[in-house]
Amino acid sequence: MNINATLLGQVIWFALFIWFVMKVVWPYFQRIISERQKTIADGLAAAERGRVELESATRRAEETLRQSRERAAEIIAQAEKRMAQIIEEARSQAKEEGNREKAAAQAEIDQQVSRAKEALREQVAALAVAGAEKILRREVDAKAHAGLLAQLKRDFR
């Protein structure tokens, strides 16, 4: 344990190094450490912001998806309704058409039937007259009985 002037030298070294660290070295590291802390804090904040944004975007997307699903269902329902309607319309139209055709055919048939009946009646009348003529040839004067015969003909109608 011999204390001597070395102590003074060591004090000078010590003071010199403290001064150097305080004025030169420490400011660099202080700045860098605080800068990095800030960067990290910013990064963490950004990550948090991103997370919140992602959450809200997910919620929005879900909402949109749900809406479009609903809309699609609505559209499908409408289309089905419309389809049923169209089928119904087509069916009734077809029925109507058929009925019309049937009616026309019926009218044609009726007409032809009445025409045939007329013809038949004429022929029957003619036949009856012919028959009557034949029977009455001898006793009936065609001229004398022309009025009667015409009357007869009319009655057959």
Next chain:
Amino acid sequence: MATTSAPITGNEYISHHLVNLQAGSGFWTFHLDTLIVSGLIGCTVFGLMYFVGRRATAGVPGKLQAFIEIVVGMVDRQVKDTFHGKSELVTPLAITVFIWIFCMNAIDLVPVDFIPGLLALFGVHYFKAVPTTDPNATFAMSLSVFTLIIVFNLRFKGLGGFLHEVFTAPFHSHNLLLQLVLAPVNFVLRMIEEVAKPVSLALRLFGNMFAGEVLFILVVLLAGAWSGPTLGSAASFLGHVVLSLGWAIFHILIVTLQAFVFMMLTIVYLTLASESH
């Protein structure tokens, strides 16, 4: 060098290793080895920190930068946890103390004959390589800290506040008579407390490092017991290797711990000086 000179006794070997390289006489003796090694270490380490700091980026740091940042950040955190006053000095002081002492102590891990042996080749016959085994070095630091304690006391409390504290703490009373009686007691206690601070700081570091160094020297003596290719010599040499290694590994802890303790106590003392009781 032990092996080249005439056979020497263990006693001579040990005392040889405990002599400083000196210049001057009386009080004006300079331990050149202490001054040179501590200065060289400081210049190297703080110079390195300066170069790393100058090129340091706030982005992804390099390995060396990251290492320095870890150490500096650790010290800074200790200071922030303990010292709550406003001072630009405490953190740089703590960084200097920790890193400088750590590096000076770490020289102890260099085998005891390497540096003196190397220098002996250049005609330097005495060299104590570890500055912290020289009480001059440890007292220089502790007395500097002691000065700073007084400066902090005056700066943060003012002369009046400081004197008031010296005479009224730890025993205080509201009775004037009792105050007068207690004042000298408080004063003496405070003096003892304050003087104990630099003494304990310096002696703790010096004692630990000196004892460690002496133990290294003693262990090396085992190898010095070599007397030819005999079983005893071999065992002795092997013992020296094993013990040196074991003590060196344990010494890593002491080296770090003593540097940390010195730094921590410096911070605590300055905190006490800056805060009123």
